[in-house]
Amino acid sequence: MPWLSRQFSTRVIALIPVAIAINIVLGYTVQTVLKLPIYLDSIGTILVGVLAGPIAGAVTGAASNLIWQYAPGIGGGTIGPFAVVAAVIGILAGLWGYLGVYRSRPATGSRLWLSVVVGVAIVVLLASRIYNNPAYTDPNIGGYPDWVFTAAILITVVASLAVAAFILVRQDTAGAWVAAAGALTGIVAAILSAPIAAYVFGGVTGSGTDLIVAALRQGGADVFNASLGQGLFSDPIDKTITSFVVFIILASLSDRVVARFPLGERIVNPAPAPDA
Amino acid sequence: MPDYVQRPPTEPYRSLNPTTKLAIALTEALVAFVVRGWTGPLVVLAVVLATGLRAGVWRAFLPFLLATLPLIASILLVNTFLYPGATDLIARIGPLAPTWTGLVFATQAALRVIAFAMSVALLGLTTRPDHLIADLERRGMGRRAGFVLGATLRTVPRIGERAREITDAQRARGLDTEGSPWRRARGLVPLAAPLVFGALSEVEEVTMALEARAFSAPARRTPLRSFPDAGWQRALRWTLLALSLLAIAGSVSGALAFLP
Numbered sequence: 386m387p388w389l390s391r392q393f394s395t396r397v398i399a400l401i402p403v404a405i406a407i408n409i410v411l412g413y414t415v416q417t418v419l420k421l422p423i424y425l426d427s428i429g430t431i432l433v434g435v436l437a438g439p440i441a442g443a444v445t446g447a448a449s450n451l452i453w454q455y456a457p458g459i460g461g462g463t464i465g466p467f468a469v470v471a472a473v474i475g476i477l478a479g480l481w482g483y484l485g486v487y488r489s490r491p492a493t494g495s496r497l498w499l500s501v502v503v504g505v506a507i508v509v510l511l512a513s514r515i516y517n518n519p520a521y522t523d524p525n526i527g528g529y530p531d532w533v534f535t536a537a538i539l540i541t542v543v544a545s546l547a548v549a550a551f552i553l554v555r556q557d558t559a560g561a562w563v564a565a566a567g568a569l570t571g572i573v574a575a576i577l578s579a580p581i582a583a584y585v586f587g588g589v590t591g592s593g594t595d596l597i598v599a600a601l602r603q604g605g606a607d608v609f610n611a612s613l614g615q616g617l618f619s620d621p622i623d624k625t626i627t628s629f630v631v632f633i634i635l636a637s638l639s640d641r642v643v644a645r646f647p648l649g650e651r652i653v654n655p656a657p658a659p660d661a
Numbered sequence: 662m663p664d665y666v667q668r669p670p671t672e673p674y675r676s677l678n679p680t681t682k683l684a685i686a687l688t689e690a691l692v693a694f695v696v697r698g699w700t701g702p703l704v705v706l707a708v709v710l711a712t713g714l715r716a717g718v719w720r721a722f723l724p725f726l727l728a729t730l731p732l733i734a735s736i737l738l739v740n741t742f743l744y745p746g747a748t749d750l751i752a753r754i755g756p757l758a759p760t761w762t763g764l765v766f767a768t769q770a771a772l773r774v775i776a777f778a779m780s781v782a783l784l785g786l787t788t789r790p791d792h793l794i795a796d797l798e799r800r801g802m803g804r805r806a807g808f809v810l811g812a813t814l815r816t817v818p819r820i821g822e823r824a825r826e827i828t829d830a831q832r833a834r835g836l837d838t839e840g841s842p843w844r845r846a847r848g849l850v851p852l853a854a855p856l857v858f859g860a861l862s863e864v865e866e867v868t869m870a871l872e873a874r875a876f877s878a879p880a881r882r883t884p885l886r887s888f889p890d891a892g893w894q895r896a897l898r899w900t901l902l903a904l905s906l907l908a909i910a911g912s913v914s915g916a917l918a919f920l921p
Contacts, residue, residue: 395877398805399867402812403860406820411853414824428857444809452813455781595735634857642865 391647392438400436400646401445404429408449423623426453427474431570431631434478435487436646442475442482470578474570474624481566485651487632490558501552504561505545511568511621512541540622551629559632567628568621575616582616583609669889674716678890679793680800681898682784688901689780693773695912698765700920702772709779718786725782726775733771740767790814792888799884804876812867820860827855 412426430449434442450468481487492500544564552560582598598615635643635652643649670676677685693705713719744763751759791811798807828836831851837844871877911917 393805395871396864396868398808398876399812399871400861400864401809402816403820403864405809405813406816407857407860409817410820410824410856413821414852415849448809448813452810452817455785595739598739630853634861637858638861642861 389440392441394437394647396645397433397437397441397647401433401441401448404433404445405449405452407432408445409453412453423619423626425623425627427471427624427627428630428634430471430475431478431481431627432634434475435482435631435635435652436643436648437479438482438647439476439479441647442478443472444475446471446473446475466581467578470574470581473577474574477566477570477573479648481570482648482651486559486562486566487635488559488652489636489654490562491556492558493556497552497556497558500558500561501549504548504552504564507561507565508545508548508568509541511565511572512537512544537618544622544625560629563628563632564625567625570628571621571624572617574624575613575620578620579609579613579616582612672716674712675787676889678888678894679788679796680890681894682788683793683797684898684901686780686784688905690777691905692908693776693780695908697912697917697920698769699772700917701908702769702776705776705780706772709776709783713779713783713786716783716787718783721786722779722782725778729774729778732774736770736774737764737767740764740770795884795886796888799887804882808871808876816860820856823859824852824856827852 406429408426408429411428412424415423415425426449427446430442430446433445447468450466450471548560548564552558598611640653644653674682689705689709693702695701696704710719710722713722741759741763742757744760744766749761751761751764794807794811797810798804831848836848836851839845908917
């Protein structure tokens, strides 16, 4: 299939090990060394997905998890079975790449403010969907401690401000799209990884996110809903941050480098035609 | 000692074909997670420890075991003290209420993790990664997959080393890496940016190097070395595959419920 082989050009094959290494090193640093409640292990996956396509992104994601699991030295832990989730993140990233989500869209004036409104509205809408998720509010499953709701509101406000600041400072309406893509990816990742965390590992994965799972279990939730609650907390934040990081990386690379990748032309703004 | 001077290993487990060792490790991992609470993990742990003892890597297991300790501690604490719905208390220490159900669940989960980690350690300690990749390529895995696996295994330590160098350099220039979580998070950008851009700048050179070596040429390549593979090893691999499938089927259908 030409569509498939085009995604795996030599340049992409050379990029994938670097992307996997970035995933593993940054993920290990953030989860194990800094113990922050986010993962930050999908930057490489989303980068490859956006530059090369969904299948290449899926391969990068799955391979990152499997190699990290079996790597001599830093291997071990609980990262392997989440390879499916990582593959889906890669596929979604390929979709965003096709749609040109990560293309820079400079604008000024009213268009800029419109995108600020849209970006903040998307963040608030997704946060409210999480807020009203039965995993948090259904009394039959278990009451959650109140601080969860306060934290969710606080994070929504901070996220909205961050997205608005990003769009206004860089004068680039792509911030809204990037935030939406990241939040959606995060929600899908949370929904897919909750059953794996709950049934394979009993909800505990050895990273900073375990504190959140423990707190939710304290409130009386069972293992699956505690994992889902923790996922819906950490994953959208983590994937949105990753999304912005990937956007900044792509914007900082030169057009010449990006354009040679299979989906590069959807990221690079076409140069204005020279006057004849 | 250079590769071509070393004698091939003679110990029964080490001398197996790399793909056979991989098949064994995968089956062990599957059985540890899929077969019931006590049986799977304990059987796998026994097999791994016996094989490790025979192969002479017992002492080398220790660092791998120590690496799983934070995770084990986390599992034991969270599940013993916070298992919802359990009522058989061990004791009541103030607000804490550890339960027997939680402790059993926690121990089983911990055993699964240890069995899995040990099987991974056994594979890693007795098999050279490039031998395994070369053997898989010979079996038809393909040049591109072989390159990705081999390059990743080489690149990860290299980027980790570079991350340490960048951390030291930034700390010499005043970066704070030990403060509150907010300060630690702020320190991430000056660390990640040089790392990522340095890594990405190599991609172009690697691409040119690969193309200069006819990486994308369609012709088959002749492998330089091959690893001994016997008929009984092939039979063993297929048996392991069948065993894995049976384990999954038995676990899902509940046919293995008679095991503890």
